[in-house]
Amino acid sequence: MPEGHTIHRIARDHGRLLNGRALRVSSPQGRFATDAERVDGAMLERIEAYGKHLFYWWSTGDVGHVHLGLFGKYRVHRDDVPEPRGAIRMRLIAGMADGTDPVTIDLRGPTACTVGSPEERASILARLGPDPLRRDADPEQAISRIGRSRRPIGALLLDQQMLAGIGNVYRAEMLFVHGIHPERPGNRCDPAMLGELWSTARSMLAAGVRANRIVTVDRDDVGIPRGKRIPRAEATYVYRRDVCVRCGDAIAATEIGNRTCYHCPTCQPA
């Protein structure tokens, strides 16, 4: 489930539980054990989100890095500390020793889970474009990079060097909302259009953080009455759909940027 909204939501939720506290850091599975020792017992100053990356700022001066990839998941336990089951890469424990509000957070299946230096964090950021969810984001950087490329816009939106945090669902949904064909080259999109795409990225991601899930549709467009939860399969306009919500024509699923890209050939003409 991880596009940028998930990462920012985790940083916020876990930060509220853990920031400013001394933590036990371990790796029941073992693969993170050596790195865990470096920060075990240290105070976590804050958890930072950037695109799809999480950074853990420790009082030791170390900076932890987590990337969930496709499979990574956190699980939060309050009050109880369950026996580790299966491959838990990282376990963070707060409050067990000092009797304050106990919290245990387990991480399994991440692509990356390491402890490094501020310089290593900087080198990761150097490979990322601006993140629409961050205050320090400079949209012009993304707009000019995309506007200079001949690659398809559908591939550029997935490229984290263009902008950080968009994944396969938001890419399809953003392009649908603006009626843009995913194969249109970046340099055939005028700056005004790219500016609007940026705004849409920001508002869609922000809505994702609020809801803690991806919902890009207006409920009136999909005929879900107020007060009723929008099912996952109806929370998008084109992603994994067979039929266009707007015009009823068949949705096309093509491979762009190594991922299946959904679009409506009628609402998003070439």
Add this chain to the structure above:
DNA sequence: AACTCATGCGAAT
């Protein structure tokens, strides 16, 4: 119970 596929991405080829 087995199998498929996925909201990701870096390494190998």
Add this chain to the structure above:
DNA sequence: TTCGCCTGAGTTT
């Protein structure tokens, strides 16, 4: 361009 990571929900047997 393909492979591998390595979890879990949903589908098929």
